[in-house]
Each structure stands twice: as C-alpha cells, then as structure tokens.
Amino acid sequence: MNGEVRQERTHWRDQGLSQRHRKWGFHCPAIDLDFLLVEYDTGLTVAIIEYKNEHAPTQWSSHPSYRAISRLGTTAGLPVFAVRYASDFSWWKVTALNEKAKEWAAMTAELTEDDYIRFLYSVRGREAPPDIFEATEI
Secondary structure, three states: OOOOOOOOOOOOOOHHHHHHHHHOOOOOOOOOOOOEEEEEEOOEEEEEEEEEEOOOOOOOOOOHHHHHHHHHHHHHOOOEEEEEEOOOOOOEEEEEOOHHHHOOOOOEEEEOHHHHHHHHHHHOOOOOOHHHHHHOOO
C-alpha cells in the first residue's frame, strides 16, 4: 500500500460514513467486514467468523483486517475463522485465522454443507441433530 486510502467499491454501505472515515487518513484504518458473525451457544460466545461469498474478492489471512479480527479473538480466547462459501451452499472453505481456531480446523479445509454444519455444532461442543440435515437437502 502506498499510503493512499482505498476508495469505496461497492456503494451499498452508508456512503456518508464510509467517505468521512476515509478522509481521516491512511493511519486511521477501520475494517469494513462483509458478513461477520459471532457464533454463540446459551449466551456464550464460541467463535468469530467472517463469511465471504465465492464471488467476493480474495482476502489473505495476512491482510491487516484479518489480523485485527484474529487479535480480537485471541484476546478474548475465541477461535476466529474466515469462511468462503459457494452461492449454492455446496461447499464451505474454512480458514483458521488464529491458534485457537487451528484447534478446530486445519489451516484451510473445504467442507460439504453437512460437514460444515457438524463443524459449527462441534465448536459449540454439541452434535448436530439428524433432522438438521433433512432441512438442508436441496
């Protein structure tokens, strides 16, 4: 990066806030997340996941925004994952972004939807009920 502030690309966010924040300069970065979910169970946070559709631009785990999310999760003692998914939900690519996440998933793993559901339940310390899989059949 050459010190320039990136311009808004999608124009569906609050344009005014986005433009104003960019005026504050290169050394005042903020994360514009695609779809950040806090996964929880019985009121307890179990993971942080940033979801990206298969058509979204690729972002590497070394990107500063992912490093910031990863540090947030590490400080909280939570696993942090980046998950890219197919538009038809046929595959889910899970990338562990911090050490805690690596306890749950290899650095990068591609899963079917059923396997991804099992993964989400396992992070909660639970088994997925069989009827869940019937509800997701195409």
